[in-house]
Structure formats: C-alpha cells, structure tokens
Amino acid sequence: MTTLEQVRAEVEAVYRRDSRRILATLIRLLGDFDLAEEAMHDAFFIAVERWQREGIPDKPRAWLVSTGRFKAIDALRRRARFNRSQADLIMLIEGQGQDPSEEELLADDRLRLIFTCCHPALAADAQVPLTLREVCDLTTEQIARAFLQSPATIAQRIVRAKAKIRDARIPYQVPELHELPERLDSVLRVIYLVFNEGYSASAGEALLQQALSDEAIRLGRLLVQLLPDPEAVGLLALMLLQASRQHARSDVEGNLVLLDQQDRSLWDRGQISEGCELVRLALGSRAFGAYTLQAAIAAVHAEAATAEDTDWAEIVGLYDVLQRHWPSAVVALNRAVALARRDGAQAGLAEVEAILAAGELRDYHLAHAARAELHQQLGNLEEARKAWQQALALTQQAPERRHIEKRIQALE
Template structure:
C-alpha cells in the first residue's frame, strides 16, 4: 500500500478511536466481564486494525470489527493463561461462555447505558460510582475527574481501583435494572450523566472550551433514561442539558475566545433545543414532584426566554436559586446565586456574598469563585484586589480559553 494510503488508514483508525473507543470498551466489558481485560483487548484491537485495514481494506462496520477483534484477542490471551493457571477449569468454562456470547448493533448502542448502571450499582461505595463511570464511559483522566470533585487525583485513582475490584469479585451484573429497581438507582445515574455533560460543556482542561462528543453522548443517554423512566427529574436533567447545549455556538468567538453569557449573540442560540427544553421544564414542574435538576432547568429556561441580557428576569432566577438551595445546599449554587444578585443589586452585593463563601474555605480551589470575586472588584474599581483574584483564578485554571480570558482581564487592569 502506498505511503499516502497507509497514512489515510492510520488517520481513520485514530479518528475511530477518538469517536468510538468508549462504545467499543463498554461492549467489551459486557462480553468479557472484566474492566482490565477489556481495556487490554481494546488497545490490541486498534493495534491490529492499523495493519489489517491497510492490507484488507476498511470494514463496512469498523466498530463491530473492532469489538470482534478485541473479543478474540482477549479469548486467545485467556487460553494462554489458562495453561498455567491453577483455576484452569474455571477459565476454560469462562472461555466457553465467551465463545457462545453474541451481540448486535443495537447492543452496541445501549452498552454504555448498561455500563453506567453497573458503575452506579448500590453495592459500590457512593464516592466511587461517579469517578468510575467518568473514567470508563468518557475516558476522562483521574486528574480531570479530580478537578470535577475538587479532590486529589490519588484519592480518585484509589476509588476507581477499589470499585473495579468490587464489580469483579461480587459479580455485579452488567445490565439495565428492572423497572422496579430503577428509581433507587436513578440518582447516581443522573449525577453521572450530568457530570459527563458538564465536562463536555465546559472541559476541565485543554485547548478547547467544549467537547461536543461528551455533550451529545450525555444528551443521548438522557433520552434513553427518559424512555426507561419518564420521571420529572429525568425530564429536568434532559431539559437542562438541552437548554445549555442550545447556547454552544454563541459561547466562543470565531477565533475560539470565551464569550460571557450577557455578551453572547442570542441569534446563534438553537431555538429548537430551547423549545424542547422549555416544554420538558413545563411538563416536569407541572407534576409538582420536581427536584434539583428541574429547578436548574427552570433557571436555564428563564435565561433562554430572555430576548436580550437586559431583559433577563433576575428576580425570578434568584427565587429559583433560593428554592434550589433548600433542596440541595451547595457552595457552587450559592456562588451562582451571588452572581444573579449582583445582576439585580449591583457588584457590591455580589462581592459580599462571594467573599463570605470564600471565607468559609469551601471554594478556595475553585477558579470560578476567584474569577467572580475579581470581576466584582473590577466593576467596583478595586484594581489590586481584582488583580490578586484574577491571578489566583489563573493559577487554578487548566482550560486555555479561560486562561486567555483571564489574561486579557489582567492586561486591562495593568493598563489602568
């Protein structure tokens, strides 16, 4: 094969890995019943694909081909190990079961939903469920997950290792639970899907502000969950994701720079997503059985329905934050409420609340808290406190568009 054709195949394999590897991994985990074995099989399958696709051509269904290749590589490896293992009989039995296993394209589509429910099984420690899912479903690094939890990477890594061992040793089933079991498992799953969306909507680090693959996957999973269990909080989560996603095109400039909400070109907002999201919010709130996701979606809907930033109903938003804080106390929600109060009552009112939150120590390592303090100080003409707060935010930020935004703010302050 000519070099150009070889390079084309390699580029295709890399693209399939970026777009499909987590789907393939989820299916391999189902077929093999072991996270580590599936990871090994996944990488072997992609290694083989480079050679085979150059020689034989690209298959019609690359994802199915890679699942098959990974599966057979894993079976070959297990056979080799079985010759020397004390538990040879058990391994051989496992091999026979694997060889009889079957899957379809529909299975491949739903495997990540099955994997989420496995990772959120109630037998697993609550503080391990979400990190494990983010690692296996989204391929987030332990550092990225740790930032989402404001936690040390080593702690996250230990939780993931323990959770994998628990799934293996307790033979936790790889399946979507029955309708009767769904409600008790739903909270963890909704939390995971929302964290997946958040990482896509505002990536914790890297050159890009967003990761569209993650937001689309989270929305797809939200739709699947709504089909399984049309509960108000499922509606609320899907609505929240749709309403945030509707603003994607307006959140960055043509050159990739961050654009704040009140400065966004609202003609770029996706009106179809807004209409769908608002309809879900209305339906969910009408049940009077709503919770935190519905309330957050209602806040997003108020923003979405304002034709201009100046027409935003900040009084309604603050009222919704008050209800949300009673339902789900959180310093991050307090921070968002402080920003809304600043819009209604001025920057001094916002600054007082942000400084009170920071004084408690809960958000000392959260860059957006320091950014908010810096912005309010800047608006009040307090140049040096603003500079110090921006410098602290810059120190904590790992995302390039946010870093550039803060650096521009600092340059403007230095010019005063």
C-alpha cells in the same frame, strides 16, 4: 490496497468516535474491565495492519468488537494451560452473542455500563469517577478537577470499585424497573458531569468537547425513554438549554465569550424550544428536584431576547428554592452572582466573600473570578487584580486563562 495514512486516519477517527462504545460492549461480552480494555487496544493495533491489507470494513466498530473478543479468548486460552479455572470463563465468553452490531434501543451498552458503575454495592464516592473514566475516557486528572480532589484519591477509588465489581460479580445490566429509582441519582450525576466536561472542558486548549456533551444528551434521552422520571426529564431539559448556547460561547479565534456578550442569533432555537417544554413537563409533575430547577433558571436566560431583558428577580427566586432544598457551595455562588445583578455588586460581593471564607470553594477558580468581577465593578481595582490572579492560578483551560489574562492586563 488502502494506504497506511488512510488507515491510520480512519483508526484514529473510529477511536475518537467509538472507543467508549466498543469498550462498553467488550465489558459486557468479557465481564472484566481490564480484560476488555486490553482487548480493545489489541483490536485497534491489529486494525492498523489488517485494514491496510484487507481494506477498511463496512462496520468498523463491529469488526473491532469481534476482533477484540477473539483476541481476549485467545489470551485466556493461553492462561488456561496454567490455570484450569480459566476454562469456565472461556466457555462463558464463547457462549455470548457474536453479533456486536445488534443494539437494543433501551439497553444501550453504555447505559448498561453506567448502571453497573452506579451499583449500590459500590462506594458512593467511587461510582461517578468510575463511570466517567470507563464510559467517557476522562483522565483521572480531569475527574479530580471536576470533584475538586486529588488525582491520587480518584485513582484509588476507581481501582477499588473495579475490584469490587469483579469480586462481587456485579451484573452488567440495566436493573429491573423497581430497582431503577435507588440507582437514579448517581446515574443522573454521572450524565451531567459528562455533559459539563463537554460544555466547558476542565483543561486543555478548547473550550468545548462537543462529542462529550452530545454523548451526555444521547444518554439522557435513553434514560428518559427507560425511566421518564421528572428529574431525568429535568436533566435532559437542562443539558439541551445549556447546549443551545454552545456555538455562541467562543469567537472565531476560540476565545471565551461571556453570556452577556453572546450573539443570541447563534443560539439553537430548536433545543431551546424542546428544553423549555421539558421544563414545563417536569415542573408540572410536582416531583421535580435540583436539575429541574437549574433547567428552569436556564430557561429564563434562554427566553430573554437580550441580556438586559433577563429576569434576575425570577432567577434569584429560583436559586433561593434550590439552595433551601438542595444546598451546595456552588449553588450559593451562582445565587450570589444573580443577586449582584438584581441588587447591585456590593450585595453580591458580601455573599461571595462569605462563601470563600467558609473554605469549600477556595480552590474553585470561578469563585475567585466572581469576586474579581464584583470588586472591579465597585472600583476596588487592587482587590480585583489580586482576585483575578488567584483565579488564573487555578485555571487549567486555555480560553479561560486568556480571558482572565486580558482582564488583568486591562487593570494594569
């Protein structure tokens, strides 16, 4: 008989590893977000008691999907006694395939769920938050920080999107090939936001949430297999090149290590090689976009043997193209930092000041951190201290907070 401690440890491990996959499959089988979420949590609750008595199953994810599905059917049957309209839904669910271990390579349940959440019938500003919440289990607070918006606003968008999917009976499926291009932009944006939350967590004690960045790369690969669009290829390249540095981004104590100080021997050369090859492939298509250009910038960093060997002129040139065709305040900020490396701190600071004055990034901690760094390089120590303090007030991640606190202490 398995001990309660062993069962709880296994249930917690399965939840961390597979809960989003289980939820995605239950949404496909049940056709309802809220019903699927309730069924999933019921299944995990049942597992704690049943696995202690019967032993941990060989395929715990399949067991949880099956248990959750039958639990949902039982709940619907009870409701059907009072609401006859539930009977048709029960028949539909019981008619679904009953082997949850079967997976189609190009129609992964999480990929199906992403395309459902990015359906064009949904409001554009709700598609990505809904996907991040349902596919990746990000909290509304994490999503709000990623979008620089309030949690209440994000929560309202998610609720409205779920209602739209239910009321409009939006199908849970990967669209036909001719429908894919119009849905691609939102899907790419979702996958990249998932990756970013894993590569640099918006809050918490850890710098990385590697499970999220690994999941984003896996979904990126699936998408490239399904639709080898140049921008899908470019996004996969970008994620691989950034992920190649993840083991060098913090020290043994979990403190942040900036790019210039990283031990480049820790960079994953296999990911760099694959990423650079994908960049060349995407650029050669002549139909690339913003993700491919960002991947090209990451490739310049990855191919530099040392920080001093970085070709900042090429990076500024790539940012010029990016800002001209796909402008954003964050791109402008990154370009300003690169410009400071090429032309000096004063040139970069003038750009950063203009970006902050425009107001769009006034709540973005990295903008204030860039301003602080450039003021410090120019010897404007009081201005640097104030900017570091503004950055600290806006930072939720513990390693970044420690880094900024050390910078402030050094000035004092």
